[in-house]
Each structure stands twice: as structure tokens, then as C-alpha cells.
Amino acid sequence: MWGGRFTKGRSAIPELPEVETIRRELSPWLTGRIILSANLVDASPGPKYANLERAVSQRIMTVKRRGKFLLLPLDKGDELIVHLGMTGIISPTAPKKHLRVKLELNPGENSTLYFQDTRRFGRFLLVPAGQYQSLPTLAAMGPEPLSKDFNPGQFQKALQASATAIKTYLLSQKPVAGVGNIYADEALWRSRIHPLSPAKQVAKRQIPLLLNAIKEVLTESIAAQGTTLNDYRTVNGDLGSFRNRLKVYGHENEPCPNCGDVIERIVIAGRSTHYCPRCQKAHKEVKR
């Protein structure tokens, strides 16, 4: 099961569906296991790798997820937090390079956990359970996108709180958890909202459309993710079904699947942003 699935390069960016898939696989492996040792390898203690020594002799109670964070409550009051960043990989197989953390578990199947992270954007740390002050994005995170807490009333209220560009605001994780760069573009395209529209100026009738688009793209990609991972295990690379479903992301200068106009790429908040200038009119033009 754990063969080489996560060990090849060019893995997809870990977005919420992929983190959820990983969570589901970690759960039967790690739930109930006791951490015998926790060591940094090719990494230095700091905000991204904090307090791991406290993990020793604690039992992993469960494997949870909030947005793109993995949360592993331990039985003596601490919580192990893992964020995969761009390139983080959790595996029972030792990586050849860029190993950052090594956990020894009580004897049993796969008794070593390796955290590999090529680009060092990931995190692997311990905090007192629920104390997320050192992780401000997690502390201020909005509702889970596939939960009932993510509803039109809540979403509209959240959008009213910010004048920043809707794309930027979605990436902040504040109005809703787990929406990354790819899904933000896809959801905005589906709901015909310009990525630079100020959040508080998104038309009221479009708010439930955006909400549904977010739920749809995440649900569809969770469904496609299994396929992607299955393909991934047997074929070279991971250009699986999910990637083929993207309508605008990565399709700069190609025709919009909806209207045929040319998809444009701009940079918002330092992230590449893809949209159809015809389907996704700027707020002013919509209003006029």
C-alpha cells in the first residue's frame, strides 16, 4: 500500500483533496501508535520544526485535517501538526534526499515515519492541543468547505469583512478553509467572478454560486484524486484525471471552454491567476 506512491517527483501540489486522501491513509497506520523517538534530520529547530522532543512516549489518538493542515492529537495534551507545504511527503520508506523528520513508532507494521520536504515549505511541529498561536492561518481558518458550517449566510458575512480581491481573500483561508491557488481559479471561473473583484463587492446572487463552485471543484477532485493516485502508482508521473479536468488553471492563451475567448494569466498576490476576461467581468463592468 505504501510502496512508491508518494515517492516520485512531480507530485501534484497538496491541496485539500490530496491532504484529505493522505489523512485517510495515515489514519489506520498511525492511530493508536506510540511515538518512541522524534528526530530532526537535515533540518533545524525553529517555528517550522518545534517541540518535537515532547512527542516522545505520547500516543497518537487520531488523524484529523483542517484545511491543508494535518492535526494529530496526542494523549498527553499535545498536538502534532503537519503541513506539507509544496513538497512534503509522509512515508514509511526512507527518502533518498531531503529527509527532515524521522519518527520511530512502537513495534508493528511500518514502525518508522519519514517526513521528506524538498523545498522546506512544510511544517512538522508540536503545540499544546488547540494552541495555534504560532500558526496564524490555522488559528484564523474559516469553516471546512464541505461542512454545513460553510453556507451562504456565513459566506456572505465573511466576504463582507474584506475589500481585498476575492482571489486573495480565498487564499487567506479566512472565508473558507483549504482553497488553494488552483481551486480558487477554477471556482471563480465556474461562478463567473473576476478574481480581482473586491470580496465585499461580489454580487449577492453570485455568492451562492461561488460557494457551490468551491464545493463542486473540491468534491470532484477528491473523487478524481483516488484515480490520480492509482494512476500515479502504476504510471510514470501524475498527470492524472484531475489535472485534465482543469478548465482555466494552466490554460493561458487557450480558448475558454465556455465562450471560446482567450484565457488570460495575471499575477495576484504573487500567484499566477487564470481567468476568462469575457465570462468573468470585472465588478465595474458587471455593474454597468
Added chain:
DNA sequence: CGAGTGCCCTGACAGC
């Protein structure tokens, strides 16, 4: 304190 900018980090890739 909200909003905006740049940094972290490495590998893939383009261009010469």
C-alpha cells in the same frame, strides 16, 4: 489593524 509586498527553497525547464 487591514492590506500589500517579498521571502523562503529547490528542481524543472528554457535559452544560449
Added chain:
DNA sequence: TGCTGTCAGGGCACTC
């Protein structure tokens, strides 16, 4: 072929 430069991006420190 091999070197150099550019790009990618989640989260956060920093600035105003």
C-alpha cells in the same frame, strides 16, 4: 553539453 536565469507557490514576517 553545460551553464545561467526564470518560474512555481503556502504561509508568514514585515511594512505602511
